Amino acid sequence: MDFLHEWLPQRVRFDTGRATAALAEEAASAAIARPMVIATPRGAALARTLTAGLDVAVLHDDVREHVPADVAERARTVAGEHDVDGLICVGGGSATGLAKAVALTTGLPILAVPTTYAGSEATDIWGLTTDGVKRTGVDPQVLPKAVIYDAALTVGLPVGLSTSSGLNALAHAVDALWAPRADPINAVLATEAVRSLAAALPAVAATPDSLPARADAFYGTYLASTAFASAGSGLHHKICHVLGGRYDLPHAATHAVVLPHVLALNAPHAPDAERRLAEAFGAPSASAGLRALYDELDPPRTLRELGLSEAQAVEAAAAVLSVVPESNPAPADLEVLETLLRSAWAGS
Structure with a gap:
């Protein structure tokens, strides 16, 4: 029974049917006033709905699986151009992974609203793909500050x-x-x-x-x-x-x-x-x-x-x-x- 266990510091909300309100509360708690919202093109409409009450600086939908390095670099550039103070990812592992790639170099806090069961939102693990090689690493900066699990958001998932x-x-x-x-x-x-x-x-x-x-x-x-x-x-x-x-x-x-x-x-x-x-x-x-x-x-x-x-x-x-x-x-x-x-x- 000799072991070292590390628990990640993160707020986790199970809030079925209340994702919009919960997201507003978490943004206020994290002092995020000008978020960059990250979602796939398919998930962009839902992301707009969930963040309608926030002063969104930019909605970024240039998202790809496995987070290619050039996609990550473009997202970091967009974050800098719009002077954002936080990241909100809405969707599955690809959206969360891209938010992590931005947070890795900027230190911006992440709020995650998953719509699949990918699980990336609950880890401090990042991944980037360059020339066909996917590299992963661990960094506390990429752990979302809060996760909002709203089962109602997954009903449309085939x-x-x-x-x-x-x-x-x-x-x-x-x-x-x-x-x-x-x-x-x-x-x-x-x-x-x-x-x-x-x-x-x-x-x-x-x-x-x-x-x-x-x-x-x-x-x-x-x-x-x-x-x-x-x-x-x-x-x-x-x-x-x-x-x-x-x-x-x-x-x-x-x-x-x-x-x-x-x-x-x-x-x-x-x-x-x-x-x-x-x-x-x-x-x-x-x-x-x-x-x-x-x-x-x-x-x-x-x-x-x-x-x-x-x-x-x-x-x-x-x-x-x-x-x-x-x-x-x-x-x-x-x-x-x-x-x-x-x-x-x-x-x-």
Whole structure:
């Protein structure tokens, strides 16, 4: 029981149906008077509605997955040109990631209003992609000062995107059980996250307009992301970062495809994690529980359907090998990684 656990300082509001009012309150609390609002073109209308009562300096919608470095630099330039004093990101991980990229060099505070289950809003982890390589780092400046979870904002998210996004959140929890700084507190958070998400995601798929189900999904997302932020990035996320940075694969779907394969590799070598996950799924084993959940949700199952070639999948193994965490419970040499990525490509 000797360990060091670090808890991130952040205000977290679960405020279904009150995002606009809650955002105004948090902006006042953080003394943000001229925010830069960041959202994708698709999410810009919602962002305008949520911030209608604020003196918005600029709404910036030049947002891309994996935060390419040139996109980040353009956003930083816009922030400087409009003399903003804070950032408000509305949307999924791409919008949050871009806000973090701006905060990383400017120190501007972030208020996050998630509309997916990406979970980036609850971490101090940033990511930038340059020449096909996605780099990540940790910096307290990029942790949003406040997060507003309003389940009503996710009702319009299509079922397929809801479930793949939720499986991305689930991957945060699973990875936290064997990541470099895994500890007993992270394990408790991760286990409860898996239990919540395993129940919430099928309910969201069955009844997409269910606010309680979507609120439970946000609850699981927050717990999983908090555990992940503390424990660090495990093998699953290292693989997904390589695939996303090199081949620009869709972020959430890539996580959904890769997760069962990393779990199958690691669970036999991590008996405590295996026991926790099996109990959280209510299944005889962790892999059986995940398979049952996937059968209910029917997410993407192969890298092939995401547009990756088999040669690219095998090629990625060498890049993953250089970043395999020492804490990974199973041996992961080049042959193992090539086998894993071939399996993820084929869905075997």
